[in-house]
Amino acid sequence: MKKRSAAHSMRAFNSPSKRTQQLSQTLDEENKEMERIAKLVTGEDKDFLRELRELDIFARxxxxxxxxxxxxxxxxxxxxxxxxxxxxxxxxMCNNLENFSWGMAGIQHLRLLDNAYDNGRWNARADSVTGTNRNPVALPTSRSVSNAVHTTSETKADNDVGVSLALFYFMQFIDHDIVKTPEGTVRDTIDCCGSDTRAFCMPIVIEESDNDDHFETGYCMDARRSFTVLDCDDDSGFQNQINDITAYIDASMIYGSSEDEADTLRSNVGGYLKTSTADFMPEAADPDDLPCDVDDPSFCFEAGDTRANVHPGLTTYHTIFVREHNRIAKYLGAINDDWSDERIFQETRKIVAAEIQHVTFSEMLPAVLDTDTVSAYGLYDTYSYNSTQDASIIQAFSLAYRYHNMMPATLHMTEADGSSYINTGSHNQEDAFESPSFLFEHNYKGVDQISLGFAFNSCPYANRLMNDAARNLLFLDDNGDSFDLATLNIERGREWGTPAYTEYRSLCGVGDVTDWDDLQSTHTDDVIAALQSVYDDPRDIDLWTGVVTETTVGTSISGPTQSCLVAKQFANLKYGDRFWYESTVFSADQLTEIKKVTLSRILCDNLDISKMPEEIFKTSSTWVDCSSFDAMDLSQWGTSKK
Incomplete structure (x- = not known):
């Protein structure tokens, strides 16, 4: 457990960029002025203040x-x-020459359907379809849904189709490359779990009906609403959330989503990124603002994405790709002695982004989606840039891509044992959050052991259940306070005004739903019973709960609606990217070399290990010597090759 409070940890994880902080601070000053005026006018008239809050004046x-x-x-x-x-x-900016902002950091979420805010502007979705305007019926609380649908009394069993933990952590790594929805700013003087709530507060209070063995009645999770801006094309006052980072698969989690962030990470010598002892990422200058253990600030790393420290599995991938950048930069500098630091850096950044794109489409997506979905959305079709395809993040995708139901209960440290591998250390997942220091264990070999651990061990089943580490013990602190990630995901969809699961199911052509029997094509009887025990109507089901309770398609880890939303987004990210690695940004010979890349080879090149699975996302895959994997011939980037 950490001395930092659970609420502080959540603030650090969802912290906004400097750009968003400036916007948020401006709004906060305006909100404070409205409060001051209201007090002068009313003499602290509580009824009037309540009316102002209902009009969203304090959350405008x-x-x-x-x-x-x-x-x-x-x-x-x-x-x-x-x-x-x-x-x-x-x-x-200007990836799309005709629409400069498409996919740019700070751009609003795309919505496939009209918002489902209760007032059409900002009030969270709160009412069941069974009610009327005169007699509204409330949706079940998000925690009651978590208790009824997502709870498990024992640790989830590992999947039986051989999906490794390397997939789960790599999916999170990619998530942090393409989407981050920041929280709105709440002044330190405001207690969101107290009576004095304002603006972006989103306290989740455990009601008596939600009481269980972990959270007592009255317990409050100090959650916050996402930052919003007014929609560009809607004069009704409709507020939309933003993506704080670039949407493109461009390795922004390594390099940042602004020039200032990149400058902080660059050494400005030889095209290298900064590193620290034993080739780890540089030490963070201000660890208090990052999701890491502030009891030991030297173990907080500076990275292109602020969430790099939140879990050792994620930090491991960050470390590996920083090392990969410097490995490539060293070679390019050696064969091109006339190249400047800037040229080496930009060429290396382009290669690393291409490697990540290639691994995502050639290794990750085949495990996430079934072959029919891949074919239907043309994910493996020959690349052809489409300037009318907006790569910006679809809001429903941001919820559907939360495969938190696959989070394991344990962080494994694994080592070679003769010709096999064994887990030599296992740590409760709740103790691993915000603890990048695990990478330093055993004389800096922890990063190797974690990598072997996620290649050697399996994920839990992709089903509706969540291990306690995520569902009850997220960011557990010394006071016993924590969060429920399932509850947060459900609440997030509601406060975003995201329509119900059944609407996206219809949009994706999975089938319309008017009664519970209509779910039988996608949900098992026990799942339908669990949903029916807490929701009054199937049309009330929250999007995240709906997609993670679907029966997975084929050998994939996704249900049909989830597959649709994920595939739609990744198709946009490919065909809407002018700099996609299969475009003309590389020569034919260079592209051939990039397509040799596998994630296993990248790990081999940047860790002190001798073997990796041929297919790292499958625990059933044969482990082979690192020398067995094809390596890129970087001589293709020599000046004479241009």
Whole structure:
């Protein structure tokens, strides 16, 4: 357990970028002025203040500055051009030359359906379809859904189709490359779990009917609402959430989503990224703002994404790809002695992003989705850039891609034992959160042991249940306070005004739902019974709960609606990316080398290990010598090859 409070940990995990902080601070000043005026006018008239809150005056959003921006992408100053070669901008701006903001950091969520806010503007979705305007019926509390649908009395069994933990952690790694929805700012003087709630507060109070063995009646999870801005094309006051990072698969979790963030991470010598002792990421300058154990600040790393420290499995991938960057930069500098630091850095950044794109589509997605879905959405079709395809993050995808039901109960440390491998150390998952220091264990070999551990061990089943480490003990602190991740996911969908699961099911062509029997094509009888025990109507089912309770398709880890939303987003990320690795950004010979890359080879090149599975996302795969994996021939990037 950590001395930092659970609430502080959650704030650090969802912390906004500097850009969003500036917007949020402006709104906060305006909200404080409204409070001051209200007090002067009413003399602390509580009824009037309540009416103001109901009108959302204390939670009002400002105009989105991007809506009024005018950027000419034909001007070189708005693009990242060096020595006649164009590279991605750090922010994603002008990836699409006709729509400069598509996929850019700070852009609003895309919505496939109209918002389901209770007032059409910002009030969280709260009412069942069984009620009326005159006699509304409340949705079940998010914790009651968690208790009825997602609880398990014992540790979940490992899946029996050989899906390794390497997949689960890599999926989180990719998630942090493409989406981050920041929280709104709440002043330190405001207690969201007290009576004085304002603006972005979202306290989740355990009601008597939700009482269980972990959270007592009256317990409050100090959650916050996401930051919002006014929709660009809607004058009704509709507020929308934003993506704080670039949507593209561009390795922004390594390099950041702004030039300032990249500059902080660069050494400015030889194209290298900064590192610390034993080739780990650099030490964080301000660890208090990061999701890591503040009891030992030297173990908090600086990375392109602020969430890099939240779990050792995630930190391991960050470490490996920082090392991969520097490994490639060293080689490119050696064979191109006329290249500047900037040229080496930009070329290396382009290669690393291409490696991640290739691994995502050639290794990750085949495990996440079934072959029919992959085919239906053209994920493996020959690449052809489509300037009308918006790569920005779809809000429903951000919820559907939360495969938290596959989070294990244990962090495994694994070592070679002759010709086999054994788990030499196991730690409760709740003790692993915010503890990047696990990578330093055994004289800095912890990163190797964690990597072997997630390749050697299996994920839990992809079903509706969640282990206690995530469902009851997330960010557990010394006071015994913690969060329920299932509850948070459900509540997040409601406060975003996300329509119910059944609407997305219909949109995806899975089938309309009017009664409980209509779920039988996608849900087992026991799951339907669990849902029916807490929801009044199937059309009330929250999106996240709906998709993770679907029966998975084939050997994939996704149900049909979940598959649809995930595939739709990744298709946009591929065909809506002008710099996709299969475009003309590489020569034919260079592209051939990139397509040799496997995640196992990347781990072999950057860890002190001798073997890896041929297919790292399958525990049934044969372990082979690292020398067995094809390696990129980086000589193809020599000046003479240009």
């Amino acid at each position: 959003a400002d105009e989105d500055p991007v809506c009024s921006m005018s950027i000419d992408c034909s001007e070189s100053d708005n693009r990242n051009i060096y020595d006649g070669t164009e590279y991605r901008t750090y922010t994603g």
